[in-house]
Amino acid sequence: MARVLVDVMLKPEILDPQGQAVQRALPRMGFDSVTNVRQGKRFELELEDADPATLKATAAAMAEKLLANTVIEDFEVTVLTAGGAPADTAENA
Amino acid sequence: MARVLVDVMLKPEILDPQGQAVQRALPRMGFDSVTNVRQGKRFELELEDADPATLKATAAAMAEKLLANTVIEDFEVTVLTAGGAPADTAENA
Numbered sequence: 001m002a003r004v005l006v007d008v009m010l011k012p013e014i015l016d017p018q019g020q021a022v023q024r025a026l027p028r029m030g031f032d033s034v035t036n037v038r039q040g041k042r043f044e045l046e047l048e049d050a051d052p053a054t055l056k057a058t059a060a061a062m063a064e065k066l067l068a069n070t071v072i073e074d075f076e077v078t079v080l081t082a083g084g085a086p087a088d089t090a091e092n093a
Numbered sequence: 094m095a096r097v098l099v100d101v102m103l104k105p106e107i108l109d110p111q112g113q114a115v116q117r118a119l120p121r122m123g124f125d126s127v128t129n130v131r132q133g134k135r136f137e138l139e140l141e142d143a144d145p146a147t148l149k150a151t152a153a154a155m156a157e158k159l160l161a162n163t164v165i166e167d168f169e170v171t172v173l174t175a176g177g178a179p180a181d182t183a184e185n186a
Binding site for chain 1 (some may be wrong): 094100101102112115118119122124126127128129130131132133134135136137138139140141143151154155158159160
């Protein structure tokens with residue numbers, strides 16, 4: 001079983017109200033060192049075993065079609081080996 | 094400026110309806126190799142510069158207090174250097 005991570009973040013030029021809400025809340029809780037917060041989504045996918053290039057291409061196609069809205073979001077695919085170490089990373093940015 | 098990632102995922106024993114919805118949608122779109130999907134949150138924090146251990150401790154405290162619900166969620170802190178490479182990783186699992 002192969003594990004693949006897809007991280008989806010709003011593009012830098014897109015307003016992020018969730019991140020802003022967190023950014024405003026943190027100083028009220030005593031965390032004064034925060035200067036910016038962006039919030040996104042992480043998908044952990046379990047796929048049938050394949051070579052890393054195929055896994056990366058499959059996950060990128062899933063991200064393009066369903067997981068991310070590429071008009072306003074960037075995504076990053078990380079193929080994890082069975083041991084959990086990053087095998088390869090692809091970005092659409 | 095230091096950049097820190099906080100990844101928040103539901104604990105494995107907690108039901109994940111968002112992930113299940115994605116898992117059911119993918120085969121209908123032609124992606125037959127998917128066997129499991131979990132969906133979580135990713136926070137990209139910009140903090141004032143500090144040493145990696147301090148940054149990791151600060152972000153972990155933010156996660157404990159605000160970013161994650163540690164009753165049902167695990168989080169992972171990754172301190173990025175200025176160049177963007179992972180400097181260190183901490184897990185609460």
